Amino acid sequence: MADASQVDALYQEIILDHYKQKHGSGLRDPFESEVHHVNPTCGDEVTLRVHLDAGTVSDVSYDAVGCSISQASASVLNDLVVGKPVDDAFATLDAFQALMQGKGEVEPDEDVLEDGIAFAGVAQFPARVKCALLSWMAFKDATSQALSTQEDA
Template identity: 70%
Template structure:
């Protein structure tokens, strides 16, 4: 099996068996994003424990790439601090905007490295980034809500 075939299998596995799919409570922030290029949609919730991401849940409609990327993203960020997760998002973002020429760190991106081939297709980059964009917005809102609650206490 070639590396490309293995990466395709990882994406299909995450599409067929989505990790952390289904909106759950409790949560501090919920955001919805739409990819205007193709109509893919995601609603995503973030729950924090201090500055640690204790849960990310989502409901998504769209192509296999956007849904698989959301599944991979949840695996990568849950249990990490927001700052650690932002560093992973930065690594994923850089890989997706490399036109497939990056040499990403598999220890950092884990299954996310499977999207390296997708980066060769500019029209599909937005699909792979949709969940990450929603997560960044929700995490920022959740941190702001947490800070406000601490100030009021």
Template identity: 60%
Template sequence: MYQDVILDHYKHPQHRGLRAPFGAEVYHVNPICGDEITLRVALSNDGTTVADVSYDGQGCSISQASTSVLTQQVIGQTVPVAMKTIDAFSEMVSSRGTVQGDEDVLGDGVAFSGVAKYPARVKCALLGWMAFKDALVQAIAASALVDDGEDLEEATNE
């Protein structure tokens, strides 16, 4: 069953293709196998929710399918929930099989629980998730700068 989920996301990736507008863009590569991804994150106007995630890249079925699953899972989540989702996925695939993952938290991400038994593939599964975390942190920082700039502008106009 899990193989079918991974294969489906690999053959029919969700949210693939870089879109604008976006709050941050990152490029990550796995030097061991050459998997690479460019990922964009857009936050809601108030900076509290993941409004969009888009990506483009190339690599093995695990890295590409995992990124597709990520986008499907985190779009629409609040920033704190998205961060918890990243942490839960990372814990599961890094556990060497001791953590199965919670389907309520990870959705189709639980399909990658078996990757934990293959340490060489863990970085493949984590590539998109770590890129998302990096982009999310950058988008939050950019959003805070915009907010500070608006506050500064309002204060100087009064």
């Protein structure tokens, strides 16, 4: 069984891999909604687009500037929500948000969060939680706007 330092090293490697090879990076068309979020604490920024198709998240694209945690989190977000029904994507968002706000006390569900479990250690650092959640809150807002627009049509 791996000790805590080995697990931490693995988690750091996962975050760095997502930072170096950003999944979903680059704004793409078509999209229903675009939002821009800024973390006022550190200046990280993300512009995120959501494309929905028949109640499914068919694409999430983004342009991000900031630390490795915020950019890696956007990459993980893309992996976890694209192709899922909106309700399932929001359940994944809820699980990630609970992990981030759990101050290191929440045991992540690897079946739900996959590479997102690598952010478990980030939850112990309140200043970094906002970095990890930046793209997720942008996703929530963009998807909510897209759904609202679809309902109005």
